[in-house]
Amino acid sequence: MKALVLAGGLGIRLRPLTRNLPKPMVPIVNRPLLEHTILLLKKHNITEIVFLLYYLPDLIKDHFKDGSQFGAKISYITADVDYATAGAVKLASELVDGTFLVVSGDVITDLNISDFVQFHHEKKALASVGLTSVDNPSPFGIAVADEQDKITQFSEKPAAGQIFSHQVNMGIYLLEPEIFGWIPEKREYFFAKDVFPELVKKQERIYGFNDNCYWLDVGNFAAYQQAHWDFFENRINLSIKEELQDGILQGENCEIGRAVSIEGNVVLGNNCKIDDHVILNNSVIGDNCRVGQSCSLRNSVVWNDVEIDENCKFDYNVVERGLKIASKTHAKENNFILD
Structure with a gap:
């Protein structure tokens, strides 16, 4: 299975940390965020990785090269403009010939990807969305699933009076190649705002996988700090280079x-x-x-x-x-x- 890692965002909410650095390259306990992503993928035997780039792409390419140093096979697609999440994934359509994983490059998690894959296949899903519970869901996409885990409602970044769920989109998806038929060519297009609501509307096979894992969107300065405090308090088990x-x-x-x-x-x-x-x-x-x-x-x-x-x-x-x-x-x- 291939993993497509979304690593092209401008990181505006994390400025000024990202003024000279792509957001997925900010160090978390002395490792770039993307290195933690690679280690998680390898833990679940996913070593073919495509980085989808836009902002400061050479800094990522120069660090990871072909991936061999990290025990992975890494290739790159660099967009000419910012096509957003789904639009960027569409650029990789010719590289995918089966079920594939999409991972946002700005999250820290210990999601059990192996269980997620099993869930996706058991449901015979077109799209499976990783979901987790948070106290304040308004900055994220929210979802409601029925007793069979099929998503029946999906909304991106709801206003305070429009929150109908505390289950949020983790930015991690398992998808079938037919999903590319739902994404237009070379247009700004989002999974959470465009693709998933349309799948729900058409009652397509979109399912939510709930996992009580650690998850943090490293989207702003406070979250960047929080990732480190959570490591110190053993809320997240990160592999680090240093030894005791x-x-x-x-x-x-x-x-x-x-x-x-x-x-x-x-x-x-x-x-x-x-x-x-x-x-x-x-x-x-x-x-x-x-x-x-x-x-x-x-x-x-x-x-x-x-x-x-x-x-x-x-x-x-x-x-x-x-x-x-x-x-x-x-x-x-x-x-x-x-x-």
Whole structure:
């Protein structure tokens, strides 16, 4: 089975994190989001992957190349304009000859894809939609299914007074090739707004697969931070590169100074240098970073190649890659620090 990964979005809601980076490439615990997607697919024996690209495509191609380094076979389709979700998938129609999986490149999940595939085949579905329950469904597509799991109502991003379900579309679908007949050529066309409501209207074979899995749409700054806190609190089991050494999850060639205080959970990437009297609390530090003497980092995420001079303080911040932070910098909470 092939997986088509939607990785072309502009990431507007996640700006400024995505001003120079595709949203699916933002690091989650020191791995690009797309790497976590590949690891999930491989866990369920899906290794043929097509990335559907639009925004800053070369950054994704240069990182993953042919996929062999990640144990996968990866190919790419780059759209000339933004055709939205279904329109982008339509571009891959000639690459698909059987049931295929579509995955949004901006979600973190541990969905049991193997069970999802079994469900899809048992239902003889044209389209199966991964569904999960959330407290506030208004930012997402919502669905109602009958006792046979057939979707009978579907609405995209309902207003507060129009919410008829807390079951939301996960952005993960199993589809049959005949779905391409429901998608026009080279037009902006959405699954949630266009294709699925039409399938429901025509009483086609569209089913909802409910799974009590972890799921997070990494669509804005708060969600980006939440992905890290959920990892620290063991709500999501992510595979990371770092290993536990001296009570800290750390990569290779890390140096930790005297009287360094480690509180809660801390992840250090490769080649990190932590100077004396630093306080680290529930934070992730990327590769090739230095944290200067007497700094305090709490609930913060530092991307790769950052140098932080002495006596700096960060609380609930994200620091962009490659920055040099002057001494005695005290950042406001919940900010993305960029040049």
